[in-house]
Amino acid sequence: MAWVWFHRFGSPPHFYRLATRLTPWFAWPAALLCLAGLIGGLVLAPPDYQQGDGFRIIYVHAPAAWLSLMVYVVMATSAAVGLIWRMTVAYAVSASCAVIGASFTALALATGMLWGRPMWGTYWEWDPRLTSELLLLFLYLGYLGLRNSIDDVGRADRASAVLAIVGVVNVPIIHYSVIWWNSLHQAPSVMKFGRPTMPAAMLVPLLLMLAGFTAYFVALLLIRARGELLRRERNAHWTAEAAGATATG
């Protein structure tokens, strides 16, 4: 039974219609969650006892950093599914991730630098967490560059999939870097076992922002994947309907 679901999900016209229908169901909750998170984080949460109001950077820095990692895992996983099952939908999803992931990795680095300056006294340090996150940005850029250098979409999909899968080894390195090595960067305060090390008034807005950014990413991915599917299904009949071409031309 599970395979029936898998094959339906893998059918481009079915995925295209599903993606069209689902997009508002992620976009609107994303907007509401982020609005609530911003009010909670900027207005309602008390200042930190050490960092004062400077800690409020966390409400955009942590969601950006979370997306930088999650988007990469989605990109590498769908690339692997595409390679193994030769699934067009999976390749379309993988290719849709790169620009989103690269921009949020750059944002995580930039907001991290702006947070580091007042708290650590420096914008940049060749620290394990910062260096491995910079490497993630280069992986995204390498993936995009590789795709752009190959004209044939099918070949670009297969070549970039290998790069994405090899690069996934960097994801656990980034996540555990603050535990494995001495780092300027603080240890995780949400994604760890046991109780989070934050009071609820600070933690709840952060969770809202993390959920909001995740829903926002899904909405973006659904929009982009539809375009990528149209680029790959050049001769399929369903694309005429999906592209909005009328029956009479």
Add this chain to the structure above:
Amino acid sequence: MLKFLAMGGYARYVWPCYVLTAAVVGLNIRWALRSLHSARAAARRRIAAVRAAS
């Protein structure tokens, strides 16, 4: 309000972070819609060309 904007002296670090985030969030929406629209336009052109040839 001024106190809120001052962010306890961290305004010059906090607000640029939020402005950058708004820019990245907004640009990604724009890029995604543009990518879909260009793919749809290309598909329409292709279909029209096939129909004209047949």
